[in-house]
Amino acid sequence: MAPISRSAATQLRAIPKRILPRTQLAIPRQALPILRPAHVVLPSRCHSTSNPNPSFSSVNPEEVSHFAELASEWWDPHGSSRLLHLMNPLRHDFINACLDSQPEPRNETLSYLDIGCGGGIFAESAARLRSTRSVLAIDPTPSVLAVAKAHARKDPGLSRKLEYRNSSIEQLEVPKEGEGYDIVSVFEVIEHIDQPGAFLEKVQPFVKPGGWLVMSTIARTWMSWLTTNLIAEDILKIVPKGTHDWNKYLDEDELRRFFMDKGWNSPRVMGVMYIPGLGWKQVRGSEQVGNYFFAVRRDFP
Amino acid sequence: MSAGRALLGKTPTACRLCSRGQVPHAWRRSYSTRPQEIYDVVCVGGGPAGLSLLTALRSNPITSGLRVALVEAQDLAKTAAFSLPPTQFSNRCSSLTPASAQFLNSIGAWSHIQRSRVQEYQEMQVWDGVTGARIEFDWQGGSASKNIAYMIENLNLTSGLLQRLKELGGVDTFDNSKVESIDYGKETEDVDLSEWPVVQLSGGQSLAARLLVGADGVNSPVRTFAGIKTTGWDYERHGVVATLQLEGDGWGGEYTKIAYQRFLPTGPVAMLPLPGNYASMVWSTTPEKAAILKKLPAKDFLAMVNAAFRLSPTDLAYLHSLEQGQADEFAWRMQHVSTNPEMLPQTVVGVQEGTVASFPLRLRHADTYTVDRIALVGDAAHAVHPLAGQGLNQGQGDVQSLANTIAYAVSHGQDLGTQMWLESYNSDRYAANHVLMGVCDKLHKIYGTDSGLIVPLRSLGLRAVNALGPLKNFFMEQASGNGAKLL
Numbered sequence: 001m002a003p004i005s006r007s008a009a010t011q012l013r014a015i016p017k018r019i020l021p022r023t024q025l026a027i028p029r030q031a032l033p034i035l036r037p038a039h040v041v042l043p044s045r046c047h048s049t050s051n052p053n054p055s056f057s058s059v060n061p062e063e064v065s066h067f068a069e070l071a072s073e074w075w076d077p078h079g080s081s082r083l084l085h086l087m088n089p090l091r092h093d094f095i096n097a098c099l100d101s102q103p104e105p106r107n108e109t110l111s112y113l114d115i116g117c118g119g120g121i122f123a124e125s126a127a128r129l130r131s132t133r134s135v136l137a138i139d140p141t142p143s144v145l146a147v148a149k150a151h152a153r154k155d156p157g158l159s160r161k162l163e164y165r166n167s168s169i170e171q172l173e174v175p176k177e178g179e180g181y182d183i184v185s186v187f188e189v190i191e192h193i194d195q196p197g198a199f200l201e202k203v204q205p206f207v208k209p210g211g212w213l214v215m216s217t218i219a220r221t222w223m224s225w226l227t228t229n230l231i232a233e234d235i236l237k238i239v240p241k242g243t244h245d246w247n248k249y250l251d252e253d254e255l256r257r258f259f260m261d262k263g264w265n266s267p268r269v270m271g272v273m274y275i276p277g278l279g280w281k282q283v284r285g286s287e288q289v290g291n292y293f294f295a296v297r298r299d300f301p
Numbered sequence: 302m303s304a305g306r307a308l309l310g311k312t313p314t315a316c317r318l319c320s321r322g323q324v325p326h327a328w329r330r331s332y333s334t335r336p337q338e339i340y341d342v343v344c345v346g347g348g349p350a351g352l353s354l355l356t357a358l359r360s361n362p363i364t365s366g367l368r369v370a371l372v373e374a375q376d377l378a379k380t381a382a383f384s385l386p387p388t389q390f391s392n393r394c395s396s397l398t399p400a401s402a403q404f405l406n407s408i409g410a411w412s413h414i415q416r417s418r419v420q421e422y423q424e425m426q427v428w429d430g431v432t433g434a435r436i437e438f439d440w441q442g443g444s445a446s447k448n449i450a451y452m453i454e455n456l457n458l459t460s461g462l463l464q465r466l467k468e469l470g471g472v473d474t475f476d477n478s479k480v481e482s483i484d485y486g487k488e489t490e491d492v493d494l495s496e497w498p499v500v501q502l503s504g505g506q507s508l509a510a511r512l513l514v515g516a517d518g519v520n521s522p523v524r525t526f527a528g529i530k531t532t533g534w535d536y537e538r539h540g541v542v543a544t545l546q547l548e549g550d551g552w553g554g555e556y557t558k559i560a561y562q563r564f565l566p567t568g569p570v571a572m573l574p575l576p577g578n579y580a581s582m583v584w585s586t587t588p589e590k591a592a593i594l595k596k597l598p599a600k601d602f603l604a605m606v607n608a609a610f611r612l613s614p615t616d617l618a619y620l621h622s623l624e625q626g627q628a629d630e631f632a633w634r635m636q637h638v639s640t641n642p643e644m645l646p647q648t649v650v651g652v653q654e655g656t657v658a659s660f661p662l663r664l665r666h667a668d669t670y671t672v673d674r675i676a677l678v679g680d681a682a683h684a685v686h687p688l689a690g691q692g693l694n695q696g697q698g699d700v701q702s703l704a705n706t707i708a709y710a711v712s713h714g715q716d717l718g719t720q721m722w723l724e725s726y727n728s729d730r731y732a733a734n735h736v737l738m739g740v741c742d743k744l745h746k747i748y749g750t751d752s753g754l755i756v757p758l759r760s761l762g763l764r765a766v767n768a769l770g771p772l773k774n775f776f777m778e779q780a781s782g783n784g785a786k787l788l
Contacts, residue, residue, distance in 0.1 A: 077721040085721055089713035125714030130366055132714075153493040155511075155716060156339055 058169065058199035063192045066240075074119030074147050080240055081119070084188070087272070087280050087291075088121050091187060091216070092129070094270050094293040098212050101266065102297070109133035110182040113206055115169055116140075116189035120148035120162075124155065126185075127162035136181075138167040169202050178301065180208035186215040191249050197258060204263065207298040213264070214295040218249045219288060252287045255294050264296035337486075340370045340473070341717065342707070343500055343510035345480055345523050347373030347380070349395075349455065350679030350696035351516030352462035353408065357704035359469040360408045363712050364704070370473040370508055372500065377476040381467070383460035387417065387576070390544045391454040392656035394581040395693040396560075396573060398450050404701050405458075413468075414453070414461035420576045421448040422558040426644070430565040430614055435644070449560070452573050452581060455693075479503040483513070483526040497718075498526065498674055512707070512718035513675050516696075519665060521681035527672045533665035533684070538568050539591035541584040541659045545606065546651035550578045552643050561646045563610055565617065568662075570609045572646040580646065584609060590621050591659045597627065599652050604631035606649045611640055666738060670731060671723040676703055682730075685738050695734050702729045 073079035099106040110132055114123045117137035127135040139145045145166045152158045165172075175181075184207045190196045200213075207213050252269050259267060270293045271286030286292065342358065344351045355371055358364040385391070397405075405411045425438035438449065466472055481501040486494025486509050498513040515523025524531070551558055551574060558574040568585030575581055584594070584606070594605060604627040608617055616634055620627050642648075665684040670677045679696030706726040710717035717723075 077719070082721075089709070089715065092713045124716070128711075128714040128716070150493075153491075154496060156492045156494070159491070 058193045058195060058202070060192065060194050072147070074121075074144070075151050081121070083274060083280075084121055086274075088125055090270075090272055090280050090282070091122055091185070091214070091293070092125065093282075094268075094295065095183060095185075095212070095214055097270065098214065098266075098268055098295045098297070101268065102210075104210070107182055111208075112136070113181040113184045114138070115184065115186050115203065116192075117148060117164065118144055120151060120164070122185060122187055123148070123162060123164070124152060124158060126183075127158050128155075132161055135162045136165065137162065138165045138169070138172065140166070140168050142166055169199070169206070172206070174205045175208075178209060180206050180211060180298075182208055182211045184211065184213050186213070188216055190215060191217045191244065196250060200258065201262075204298070209298050209300045212295050212297050214293065215255075216291065216293045218244075218291050219251050252292055252294060259296045263299045265299055266295075266297040268295045269293065337499065337507045337509055338370070338473075339368070339494075339509045339511075341367040341511045342369045342514060343372065343498075343508050343512070344369070344514040344516055345372045345500065346514075346516035346518060346521075346679075346681070347371055347375070347377055347459070347463075347476065348516060348518065348679065349458050349462065349693055350681075350700055351514065352459055352466065353405070353410070353697055353700040354514060354516065354678060354704060355472055356410050356462055356465050356469065357404075357408045357700060358707065359466065359471055361704065361708055363708045365469075365471070367707075367711065367717075368473075369471070370475065370510075372478055372480060372502065372508070373474070373476040374479050375476065377463060377474065380456065380459050381463040383454075383456040385418075388579075389653060390418070390575050390579055390581065390656075391456050392542045392544050392581070392653075392658055393455045394452055394542075394573065394575070395455055395458070396450040397453050397458075397697075398691075398694045399448055401694045401697040402451055404697055405462075408465070409468075410462050410465040413464040415457050418454060418457050418576060420452045420558060420574050422450060422452065422560045422574050423448055424553065424557065424559040425449055425562070426559055427562045428564070430563045452560075452575055458693075475502055475504065475506060475508075477504075478506075480517075480522050483523065496674060510674065510718070511716070512723075514703070515675065515677040515681040516679050518680045519663070519684045521677065523675060524667060524677055524681050527675040527677075529672065529675075529677065530668045531665045532668065533663060536568075536585075536662040536664070537587065538585045538662045539588050539659040540662050541582075541586065541591045541594050541657065543582050543602075543606075543658075544575070544653040544656040545572075545580045545582055545603075545649045546653070547578045547580055547647040548650050549647050551647060559646075561610065565609065566614050570606075572610065578647075580649075582606060585662060588661070593621060595657050595659060598625070601625060601627040602652055602657065603649050604628040606652075607631060608634075610645050611635065611638060664738060666735065669727060670699070671720060671727045673720040674718040676723055676726060678703055683734050683738060685734075691737055695737065698733070699726075699730050702726050 074081050076082075077085060108131070112123075112126045112132060112135040114126065114135060114137040117123045117139045120137060123135050123137035126132055137148065139148070145164055149164050152162055152164070184203060186203065190199065193199050203213060256267050269287045271283050271289070272280050272291050272293065273283045273286050273289075274280050274291075287294075342355075344355055351371065351373075355369055358367060358369060402411060405414075426435065427438070428435040479502065481503050483498055483500050486497045486499045488495045494509055497509045497511065500508045500510065500513065502508070513523060515521045515527070517523055553559055560571065560573050562569050562571040565586075567587055567590065570584040570586075571582065573581045573583070584591075586594070594602060597605065605620060608620055608627070608631045612620070612631070612634060620630055623630065663684055667677055667682045670682045678699040680692070682699060683695060685692045685695065703726045706723060706729075707717045709715075709725070710722040715722045
């Protein structure tokens with residue numbers, strides 16, 4: 001499992017906090033109880049590769065090996081990724097809300113870059129949309145990417161639009177000025193990155209002017225520690241141990257402040273909660289508590 | 302590609318298709334020598350449920366880009382060309398609820414139905430054949446135009462749906478085609494179809510399906526392939542149907558039509574209005590009695606039908622025991638029976654030749670409606686006792702729900718065939734159908750007796766409901782498919 005690493009928000013926050021080391025509870029694995037935490041941490045993707053220069057890598061090798069272990073369960077609808085699958089439609093709802101908020105009409109077809117694509121849950125779904133022109137999906141964990149590629153072969157409709165690449169953002173060619181992707185998605189990724197600020201700065205040139213950077217993560221609150229780390233990982237064990245490091249969680253206002261005056265506009269947020277029996281729902285204000293989506297639009301030059 | 306008959310419009314060109322749908326137009330690189338066609342939805346069964354599903358998918362802009370195929374054993378050109386003179390009606394009729402009619406209208410099919418052959422009714426008269434306890438359903442509060450249901454010939458419905466599909470185009474239709482076998486696909490260099498059902502047709506075609514829909518009736522081969530078990534039982538009853546001519550166009554005249562149903566110990570007998578002075582009858586009775594009814598000459602058959610609504614169960618049983626001469630016997634007995642004619646369907650004076658037929662009644666419910674890449678709709682998922690006229694409406698409810706479920710998956714980029722994105726269809730429909738099937742089954746059992754204990758109780762219940770306007774309205778809302786959801 002990940003050690004108490006450098007706080008995720010080092011680049012965003014003035015003082016790293018390390019107040020809550022992981023609690024190890026010796027509770028035996030048990031069948032999934034009905035009870036679900038109010039918000040849930042999803043086993044997610046980590047981004048980036050082992051860059052030769054560690055100070056510029058967004059990758060944490062331990063995160064990579066952790067997700068390699070999870071690869072086999074990625075597409076099991078009743079496995080540990082179930083909540084992630086169920087959340088996926090909301091990502092599209094959020095992206096649509098972003099596009100609808102633009103003063104200009106949306107482009108007829110859209111290109112996507114999915115960073116930290118994992119098993120391809122979002123990347124596949126984006127490629128299936130009629131309005132999608134292309135999806136490039138990258139992930140630094142080879143075994144996870146192998147799962148994604150094998151799964152995409154089960155749908156003959158995907159190969160025309162979807163490309164997977166075992167790559168970090170650092171290894172991708174930076175688009176020319178004025179070019180880039182309409183949508184760059186970073187779902188359930190930044191909470192696994194050691195230096196999110198540096199990472200987000202690297203992502204910026206990949207977003208086309210007028211395009212959107214869309215992400216999702218978890219607020220760093222007592223509630224999210226309780227539900228995602230203690231309950232989900234240690235007690236209920238519905239999320240594999242070591243998936244999350246609470247210290248890396250980011251608050252919405254930290255993101256908002258980070259993107260100020262850096263060539264971005266129109267920040268949008270949508271808090272979501274998993275409600276047993278109803279599934280994932282948008283809950284106004286819940287971005288302060290747990291899982292939320294966040295997006296910013298890149299300025300036109 | 303072979304097939305893709307022109308009946309439902311021309312097969313779209315590959316060029317147009319390459320920008321639509323979740324799958325490319327054709328995938329011809331399988332190891333087999335015969336080209337394998339790949340579809341988003343393959344629907345087996347061209348009855349009301351299957352055709353409505355395809356119509357719903359084609360008429361919705363979100364799902365109209367899907368590549369869809371229809372497989373049907375019969376010749377659909379004949380069905381599409383359904384035409385009878387206004388004095389003849391098919392014996393297979395259904396009672397469409399306003400909710401079903403509204404759905405058909407929303408998918409653009411209602412206007413393709415021969416409206417002059419559809420008869421709406423505004424009142425229902427239901428009574429207990431043993432005690433005479435009675436309940437009358439009509440809409441309170443004056444709205445005279447409010448319909449309880451629409452009587453429609455099944456062929457009129459399917460032909461209307463086929464015409465709407467022809468107008469929409471884009472359905473590859475394989476009719477006169479039997480399903481030879483269903484298997485899972487193969488893994489090749491390019492693509493892994495090992496989780497996709499592939500339907501082999503008698504014409505040699507091979508259709509791979511992202512989602513295979515079983516709209517293929519009570520003995521659904523798709524359900525068998527999916528390994529979905531059913532629970533249920535046979536009622537040991539047959540439904541005898543016939544198209545009948547009445548002495549007039551009903552006690553309410555042309556604009557207020559009434560449906561009648563009398564519960565007899567052997568099962569209910571119903572007289573449902575068709576346009577003019579025609580009516581459709583469904584008489585549930587034992588297989589032996591059904592066989593006798595089918596063999597009777599016309600005048601004795603008519604006497605039996607009139608007797609079924611008028612004589613006591615004992616007298617009726619006696620008539621049923623005769624080899625012949627029911628007409629004379631009935632005429633003699635009616636001299637000694639006092640009835641209020643306006644409480645009963647008008648006297649039957651003619652039976653349309655060739656319309657007396659029967660079918661076994663049963664209750665079947667599939668254990669689930671969905672597995673990965675397979676969904677069941679209509680009779681493939683559930684068969685219900687016809688006494689509440691809900692079978693076809695349940696199928697339309699299934700289709701509406703499944704079409705919505707598919708549209709949600711498509712609009713969110715999900716794989717519409719996977720179990721995870723079919724779950725909401727199953728949970729939406731399973732419980733609703735189960736409740737309705739349970740109610741119909743219990744009604745059949747409560748009325749299928751002349752036990753001294755149950756008869757007074759059920760009559761008390763019927764009379765009590767009749768006296769209570771609000772409760773009656775509740776039942777009517779449920780019957781017309783507009784009621785608050787029970788579940």
